[in-house]
Amino acid sequence: MTGRRHRRGHRISRQARHNSLPFPELLRQILRDNPPLKKRVLSLPARLLTIWQSLQGVQILVNTIGPAGHDFKTKIAAALPQTNIQVYFPSEFGVDHYGHDFAHLEWNEKKKHLANAQRIVSHMSVKICRVFCGLFLEGSIGPWFGLDTQNGQYTSVGSSRTPVSFTSLGDVGRTVASLATLPAEKILDVVHAGGDSRSIAEIAGIMESAGAGRINIDCLPYEEYKKKATAGPSGRPAACLWFLMGDRGIAHTPAFLWSDNELVNPGQRLWNWKTVWDLAKETNGQPVKDVVWPRHK
Secondary structure (H helix, E strand, O other), X not given: OEOOOXXXXXXXXXXXXXXXXXXXXXXXXXXXXXXXXXXXXXXXXXXXXXXXXXXXXXXXXXXXXXXXXXXXXXXXXXXXXXOOOOEEEOOOEOOOOOOOOOOXXXXXXXXXXXXXXXXXOOOOOOEEOEEEOXXXXXXXXXXXXXXXXXXXXXXXXXXXXXXXXEEOHHHHHHHHHHHHOOOHHXXXXXXXXXXXXXXXXXXXXXXXXXXXXXXXXXXXXXXXXXXHHOOOOOOOOHHHHHHXXXXXXOOOOOOOOOOOHHHHOHHHXXXXXXXXXXXXXXXXXXXXXXXXXXXXX
């Protein structure tokens, strides 16, 4: 795993590939033996010459490098032919931006990296799997997406009854770990997962029930807001994510973008997805309570 946990990713992949336990028992063992780690600094050397050396013996590579590391991602892709990588998970894990009708600097870089990696491994038997999990549950029900619970005001762009998919960070990791236990030929090119899919109106009701107090809901005109948000280049996706929440662009359900939850966690027999209600109970209906944020106007 490249990014903050590459050594752990190596350990998980080896544990998955060199274990004869049945699939469910194996994944439970992986999740038990590899609890979440505290943040730590990437220790991969910076030069391409040593990148491929660091990847020797690795069969599954999970790229968790953020938006500041696009040049390093290019070096990783260039090193793939000198490795025995069988499955590569590029740095996605959020929303599926490949069907958008607008450009965005960060997502454009991700598209460029995918095209480059596909070209480099075109003569190799390397499976590239993009995993999309929607919005991260722990940090997304906040005023930056119009969900100002502390001030009792939710604002949607477009419909407040469109489902939005949220996945906890832990469940994102479990999703990738589950996929890593599958034979490469059974891993899909694109996986959509979602721990819970709720509309803004539903989220308001859940938070009220958990102790938030009365939450009012209003809506901004979709086309007007989208036109303004996409008028110029931007490296921050928050404004775009806000209107995507209202146009079904983050709905990982069978009726919209599809859901592969049953592939990665059939019948929730491997783990229970963390839900919006779980978050509400943990926070007494006040997620991101301590974050200071200016009111949306």
